[in-house]
Amino acid sequence: MGKSKSRKYKKTLHQQAYSHLQKMMALGESKEEAKKEGKTGDKIYSPETYKVYMKHINYFIRWIRKAHPEITSMKTARRYVNEWLQTRVDKELSAWTVQAEAAALNKYYGIARDDPKRFQCPSRKRVDIKRSRGEKVRDKHFSKQANEELIHFCQACGFRRKVLEHLRGDDLYDRARVEQKLKDAREAGDIAMIHACEDALTFFPDQDYFMIHRRDKGGKTRISPIVGPHKQDVIRRMQNTGPDELVWRYVNKNCDVHGYRADYATYLYKQYARPIEKLDYNHKFMCADGKMRSEIYICRSDESGKKLDRRAVRLVSVALGHNREDTAITSYIRNL
Structure with a gap:
């Protein structure tokens, strides 16, 4: 027998994030032109950028499921963005990594640069760069x-x-x-x-x-x-x-x-x-x-x-x- 029609289907957090990011995709459109018009905030123009954002948002979702298992909506999860980013800083991840993760969530939730509640990432300093420096x-x-x-x-x-x-x-x-x-x-x-x-x-x-x-x-x-x-x-x-x-x-x-x-x-x-x-x-x-x-x-x-x-x-x-x-x-x- 099939599923009861009275039972409402609920998307997982991963599915909700995927659907939202898909709607933001604007492949083939000119980012330069959009910048001139001030309309780049809610769009993603590159498949590589999409992959990076999806990766970091998935990290956020995994943390949400462990730290706040009661959360079933990405909309509600927004209130924990700053808390999660602070845990990344506390783990002593590089400033570059934290800023990349913050950028992904800021884009997803449309958090403006001048938003007083926007997470303030640590400064990126040249002396802290480890990539391609020294013997590996x-x-x-x-x-x-x-x-x-x-x-x-x-x-x-x-x-x-x-x-x-x-x-x-x-x-x-x-x-x-x-x-x-x-x-x-x-x-x-x-x-x-x-x-x-x-x-x-x-x-x-x-x-x-x-x-x-x-x-x-x-x-x-x-x-x-x-x-x-x-x-x-x-x-x-x-x-x-x-x-x-x-x-x-x-x-x-x-x-x-x-x-x-x-x-x-x-x-x-x-x-x-x-x-x-x-x-x-x-x-x-x-x-x-x-x-x-x-x-x-x-x-x-x-x-x-x-x-x-x-x-x-x-x-x-x-x-x-x-x-x-x-x-x-x-x-x-x-x-x-």
Whole structure:
């Protein structure tokens, strides 16, 4: 016999969260356009962002089921968001992890930045970064000698792992091809590609070869220069790979792709940085957020007092696919 129709079916917390996040998905829509209209708050534009949010919300739900088993509604669970996030801080999770978990719940519940009850996450400090810093257990299972070409490839291009694993021979662009791609994108009205091409051509007028990073973090597409002493080796490998063939059929899981991305950023900064003594603190520079700031960036925290060329930092940020200069400084540019 089937279930009685009089018995009302109740979704689990996981099912409720899944249904709500599915309604927030806006794949194919332009986040840039939505930002201009101030309408990004209740939408998710990238499948990767969706996966990350779903993962952290599931962690929250598991905690709710243990700490507050009487809760059967995600709506009611909202009152325990701050309590849960505080438990994550108490466990001494990194500030980056706590902020990612807070971002997932803030998005899910539509908690505004100026909400006085919004959880105040611990500050992210450069000195606390552990990812890709120092010797790790996985390094024992990765031979740098045997993977020398892969390492040099990563250091020359600044990949994230997902892009590297899906890279094909046709993803190499010379300057003429970027210019043609820009024309095609304008005709097609492809806003994302227009921005990627314009950034490459505008910020790197002296570069002749680029790599296209398709569906990078946040679903973005960017075109970044190939740089460094192994540039020609990278170009040669790309040219010797078929247009639809994978450049790397296998990327060792122990390869520190993120760490080599930092090497790329540092090399790029050194290439473009001007001598600090030749810069003027009173000379203003247009930043990514449209604000005018000094062309000299003065570091804080553990590197307090160190001075950097803000223009060079901006170029690194563009190449990495970031808009915030502090991300390039705290997470990537090292050993200066």
